[in-house]
Amino acid sequence: MALGVTIISLLLILNKQLSEQFTKNVRGVDLVIGAKGSPLQLILSSIYQIDAPTGNISLAEATRLTRNPLIKDAIPLALGDNFKGYRIVGTNAKYLTHYGAKVGQGRVFSQALDAVVGAKVARLTGLKPGDQFAGSHGLDAGGDEHGDKKYRVVGILENSNSVADQLILTPVESVWAIHGEEGGAATTPRVSMPMMIAPEEPDKNSGPETGPTDDPGQEITALLVKVRSPLAKLTLPRAINENSKLQAASPAIEINRLFTLLGFGIDTLQYIALAIIIISGISVFVSLYNSLKERRYEMALMLSMGATRAKLFLLLLLEGLMISLIGFAAGILLSRLGLGILGRNVEDNFHYDLNALTLLPEEGWLLVGTVLIGLLAAALPSLGIYRINISQTLADE
Amino acid sequence: MIETHNLTFSYDSQKRFAFPNLRCADDDTLLILGQSGRGKTTLLHLLALLLTPESGNILVNGTDLSQLTGADTVGFRAKNIGxxxxxxxxxxALNVLDxxxxxxxxxxxxxxxxxxxxxxERLGFADYLTKKTTRLSLGEQQRVGIARALMNRARVLLADEPTSNLDDENCDRVMDLLAQQAHEVEASLVIVTHDQRLKNRVAQQISL
Known part of the structure; x- marks a missing residue:
């Protein structure tokens, strides 16, 4: 019984946590524009920072695109480096506002090689404002270090419970500066090595500070785009996908697709868990039935001493109730324990937090279901109380 | 005080019992002797209201038990019959005290x-009150059983073969205890047995 409860509750939490994390990070981003490839991969890499990017896009082309009047706002992203496994993301200040990340200590980055560290990264790596660190190549810890140019931490973000917590943010110029020394991203062989600069305000297409935009070799990884009208969400991707070398993907659609796929697995597991609960209900039934057989004499004795059959029936029912309650409690406990272990694992691999010590409303229903099954399993054999022949049972022994 | 009149009972048409009238006053002892299969336990269960007689009636302290309803019977038995x-x-699941x-x-x-x-204390198992009943020896269990029958100061004590599993020494002890305790609450003591050892101890006897 505990096992079934564990599985169902675990699935419920996971499902909820995942969709929560996913929808939270996606809010406000209508489209992601990046290199051609898997749209899901593009979304995962640029919004959730959990997959490798699809490749780089030319900054010039991206800039041209953002002049489209349908685009309200675009945030550039340049991925490719990490510090101890935490991604260094070249972007601009709008990224911070977008995720509602506030600088807790220090200030926002203002020039190349300034870095603002996400709350969790700061906590786990011990980076403080004023510290210097070298990024290393690739998205996983252990790549070549860019030793000659070091980032300087200028600020630490407050916890925003978004993807920004696990990132190191820097102006795109830094990424450009670091990789410029090495001959530019265009020559970097690995797909996940984009880097370069994006305009501060791509849609305004002005300002000398966007000077490097003209460099034909400059590339970024992706653009997070907000559009002006809901209709544009539909028309723009089609236009981009058909008429350019770029790809536009809608996070909402891709994530839905992902959850449809995952959801199928979750549903199947839920059925299995339900079957386990029912089977454990049956085993409660069998064990109560057997124990009632063994305790017939006890029951007859209590009846002869003045107990009413209804009272004994309630007694046995209570026993079933207690078994199911204990089963439920143990199940919930186990599922939280499992989640803790799983969460640690997930955190190591994807830097994603999973935590839920609160009870979900669905678990209330789970409790009701468990108790009902327990009571039913107890009630059926307990009806035998009404068939006990006191005299015969007492005489038999 | 318990008495019966023309009690009969049948499990089926083959097996029919007609019991002699019996009477046991307060603070008195009645021994019902009989070989197996003569309806000793049946009679005891009739007296204990665990079975309903086919005909005849039982009076306990002047109350005609055949007049009681089902729920009243349960309550009456619990309070008056040990x-x-x-x-x-x-x-x-419970310890001795419970x-x-x-x-x-x-x-x-x-x-x-x-x-x-x-x-x-009187029956000599005061040290075992917090123990589980399964931890006690048979003789100790028998004494706890007697104590339990006495808990509600029953007016009638019914004992079903209380000595058949016991050796002579324990047999005497249990009989002493029963007689003594029944005397203390001035209850009628009815013993049903095939144990011939008890013959000499009780004056009033009925054979089935």
Missing amino acids: IVYQRPHFVH NLLLANYLARLKPDRTRARQLA
Whole structure:
């Protein structure tokens, strides 16, 4: 019984946590524009920072695109480096506002090689404002270090419970500066090595500070785009996908697709868990039935001493109730324990937090279901109380 | 005080019992002797209201039990009749003390811890009150069983083969205890047995 409860509750939490994390990070981003490839991969890499990017896009082309009047706002992203496994993301200040990340200590980055560290990264790596660190190549810890140019931490973000917590943010110029020394991203062989600069305000297409935009070799990884009208969400991707070398993907659609796929697995597991609960209900039934057989004499004795059959029936029912309650409690406990272990694992691999010590409303229903099954399993054999022949049972022994 | 008139009972048409009238006054002892299969236990269960007689009636302290309704019968039995079984059985989940108090509880009386302790001391198992009943020896269990029958100060004590599993020494002890305890609450003591050892101890006897 505990096992079934564990599985169902675990699935419920996971499902909820995942969709929560996913929808939270996606809010406000209508489209992601990046290199051609898997749209899901593009979304995962640029919004959730959990997959490798699809490749780089030319900054010039991206800039041209953002002049489209349908685009309200675009945030550039340049991925490719990490510090101890935490991604260094070249972007601009709008990224911070977008995720509602506030600088807790220090200030926002203002020039190349300034870095603002996400709350969790700061906590786990011990980076403080004023510290210097070298990024290393690739998205996983252990790549070549860019030793000659070091980032300087200028600020630490407050916890925003978004993807920004696990990132190191820097102006795109830094990424450009670091990789410029090495001959530019265009020559970097690995797909996940984009880097370069994006305009501060791509849609305004002005300002000398966007000077490097003209460099034909400059590339970024992706653009997070907000559009002006809901209709544009539909028309723009089609236009981009058909008429350019770029790809536009809608996070909402891709994530839905992902959850449809995952959801199928979750549903199947839920059925299995339900079957386990029912089977454990049956085993409660069998064990109560057997124990009632063994305790017939006890029951007859209590009846002869003045107990009413209804009272004994309630007694046995209570026993079933207690078994199911204990089963439920143990199940919930186990599922939280499992989640803790799983969460640690997930955190190591994807830097994603999973935590839920609160009870979900669905678990209330789970409790009701468990108790009902327990009571039913107890009630059926307990009806035998009404068939006990006191005299015969007492005489038999 | 318990008496019966023209009691009959049948399990089926083949097996029919007609019992002699019997009468046992307060503070008196009646021995019902009989070989197996003569309806000893049936008679005891009739007296204990565990079975309903086919005809005839039973009076306990002047109350005609055939006039009682089902629920009243249960309450009446719990309060007025104490039964000592051949092999003492208990509720295994409870310790000795709770098994004794259970008699109070099921008769809807207040749990009388003082009485439980007194009985335990008099019957010599005061040290075992917190033990599980399964940890006791058979003789000890028998004494706890007697104590339980006495918990509600029953007017009638019924004992079903109380000595058949015991050796001579314990047989004497149990009989002494039963007689003594029945005397203390001035209850009628009815013993059903095939144990010939008891013949010499009890004056009033009926053979089935």
